[in-house]
Amino acid sequence: MKNLNHPKKGSHISVEPIRRQKDIKLIKKFLQDSPRNLCLFILGINTNLRASDLLKIKVEQVRHLQPGEEITLKEKKTQKQRRINLNRACIEAIQNLLKSIKYEDDDFLFLSNRKDKNALTVSSLSTLVKKWCKDINLKGNYASHTLRKTWGYHQRVTFGVGIPELMVCFNHTSQKQTLDYLCVQPEEIKSVYQNEL
Template identity: 65%
Template sequence: MRKGNPNHPKKGSSIKVEPIRNIKDIKAIKKLLENKPRDYCLFTLGINTNLRASDLLRITAGQVKDLKPGDEIEIKEKKTGKFRRITLNKACIKAIQKLLKSRQYEDHEPLFIGQRGPLTVPSVTRLVKSWCKAINLKGNYGSHTLRKTFGYQQRVRFNVPLPLLMETFNHSSQKETLNYLCIQEEEIKSIYENEI
């Protein structure tokens, strides 16, 4: 009888991926990708929006080619089927423009194309893992890391209120959002550091 991969999670369980917590690590990955327009754009859009990888991969060149910072795109979420409006900041627009200049795009083509066609979620997971490994980042990372990094940085760096993030991620409780962003343990631990 053949044994499966011992590192593979048991059926029904899941592996939790982490956000990228330190700005220096985000900067290191951006530097690593600065001469790879596709990967740079994927990373930048991923950490500046709350889109899942499956939704990032559905963005077409035509949807974003004429956008300016502050403009919105409308995405139909693959997981929920709901329409979501996303505002793109300056970093996103700059990365998109750099990517669009790197090759010829038809309007209907997805932004993120590999050698064998459009990127897939497993290929995004492999890319994120390779970027994190290249900068010696310890932990478990994958495609969801991008979305989690967005939320983590919004909460920790920009002090975005939890109810707002909860709404952004379409979560049913603040506890779910804290858990999703891998924040809860940190915040609870920090309480004990308060001297009375």
């Protein structure tokens, strides 16, 4: 059966990052009573993991981590090993989630709502992200990839990380690809014309 929500072959639909920090805070507040979803959101916007890699994290990889320590995982898309350092916000969200239900070490960290111990799917995560954004009246196109893009956008715009560094983080082949991906190039080009001599 054909998925009517899926873009036509060859077409490109770009999802957006969550640009305003106040919207990020609103979503965190909205998710406060759902340890799984809050942890998912926090890890998603504090790492540059693709949704498929984020959802495959196992409890044994993160149970005993301290802030600044890293997990190693194999990227589904590239088959490369990735080392990701987790900040304090990530570790606190993970510990909060692990206290909320009983986990075995070989369980996926982000279980589906079913009792079959399967990981949440990327399409389910997309549905969740769309709902979170809709719940705070955020206009635009959002999906699972929004989390990764939000990380990159704020690394660039909020924290001033350079495009060459972000290009390496995202494993992009050009700086233009990174600028396009982060949805900041039009803003930066527009701001150039505001400079007065």
